[in-house]
Amino acid sequence: xxxxxxxxxxxxxxxxxxxxxxLLVGMIGGWWTAQISADTPHEWLGWGMMALVGLxxxxxxxxHPQAQWRGMARALWRGTATDSAGRLLWQRRSxxxxxxxxxxxxxxxxxxxxxxxxxxxxxxxAEQRHEWFFYALLAWVLLHVTVVLWLSVHARTWRVLDIxxxxxxxxxxxx
Amino acid sequence: xxxxxxxxxxxLLFVNAAVAGPTxxxxxxxxxxxxxxxxxxxxxxxxxxxKLFKVTDxxxxxxxxxxxxxxxxxxxxxxxxxxxxxxxxW
Numbered sequence: 001x002x003x004x005x006x007x008x009x010x011x012x013x014x015x016x017x018x019x020x021x022x023l024l025v026g027m028i029g030g031w032w033t034a035q036i037s038a039d040t041p042h043e044w045l046g047w048g049m050m051a052l053v054g055l056x057x058x059x060x061x062x063x064h065p066q067a068q069w070r071g072m073a074r075a076l077w078r079g080t081a082t083d084s085a086g087r088l089l090w091q092r093r094s095x096x097x098x099x100x101x102x103x104x105x106x107x108x109x110x111x112x113x114x115x116x117x118x119x120x121x122x123x124x125x126a127e128q129r130h131e132w133f134f135y136a137l138l139a140w141v142l143l144h145v146t147v148v149l150w151l152s153v154h155a156r157t158w159r160v161l162d163i164x165x166x167x168x169x170x171x172x173x174x175x
Numbered sequence: 176x177x178x179x180x181x182x183x184x185x186x187l188l189f190v191n192a193a194v195a196g197p198t199x200x201x202x203x204x205x206x207x208x209x210x211x212x213x214x215x216x217x218x219x220x221x222x223x224x225x226k227l228f229k230v231t232d233x234x235x236x237x238x239x240x241x242x243x244x245x246x247x248x249x250x251x252x253x254x255x256x257x258x259x260x261x262x263x264x265w
Contacts, residue, residue, distance in 0.1 A: 037197050039263045121265040122227040122239040122249070 012166040013064040015055070020163060022052045023105065027141070030108075031134070043112075050109045053102060065089060072098075097144055104137035197261050199235035199253045208254040211236070217257060222248055230254070239265055 012020075026049040033042035060069035065083040075081035075090035083089055111130040120126035152160040214236045215228050222240035231237045236252040251260040 037261060116265055118226070121247075122229065122237070 011066065012162055013067055015059055016067055017166055019052045019056050023049060046109050046112045049105060053105055100140055101144060104133060104140055108133040108137055196231050196233050197235060197251055198233035199251065199260050200255060209257050214252060214257060218250065218252065221250065235260055
């Protein structure tokens with residue numbers, strides 16, 4: 001099956017793009033509020049990111065083919081998944097990467113929340129665990145960005161613009 | 176482009192994590208610091224129920240506990256002056 005420029009990707013839904021943007025803003029904000037020790041905004045950003053991940057999980061059971069867990073599972077099993085029009089929904093590696101990103105966001109949030117528990121408050125190991133999850137997330141995000149930029153420029157699929165416009169529906173995904 | 180180069184960002188995992196919390200002093204000579212026992216005694220006026228007392232990576236005394244109203248409190252103290260540097264909750 002043709003993928004990439006010969007088989008344009010299906011469009012991201014508006015909700016997916018807003019969640020993506022929200023997670024990006026939350027991650028930068030979370031890092032910044034940690035640097036300046038703004039604890040309350042840091043916690044609210046964490047709760048906001050958890051809500052966005054929860055929303056994304058719910059979207060996976062919705063009707064939009066690009067957001068559905070069904071398509072992602074199919075890609076994990078078969079290597080790729082397409083919608084009814086033959087547009088590419090997912091490839092196995094991209095599903096694995098997105099799952100890792102979601103798990104790392106969840107891990108960062110949960111380990112941050114645990115710092116408010118009596119058992120873990122002030123515990124150095126618990127704080128380091130939260131930081132480890134964040135830096136693992138940051139590393140994976142940089143890997144994700146590198147791959148998307150590489151695909152955009154080298155493979156001429158221009159996936160980086162999907163962040164804003166949601167992907168191409170016509171025969172050419174190049175701007 | 177060699178695909179293994181894409182793994183370069185994972186090198187960030189080996190970068191030291193940023194210090195969470197304020198930096199009180201860069202003075203490493205702890206002979207100038209208030210004794211921990213003295214600091215702890217002062218801190219218990221504001222935090223009568225203590226959970227944890229420690230020295231942070233930012234060279235502060237830090238206390239976790241509950242105030243007189245039973246609210247969770249976290250306070251950073253300057254180790255030389257004993258002044259409160261930051262107060263919050265946990």
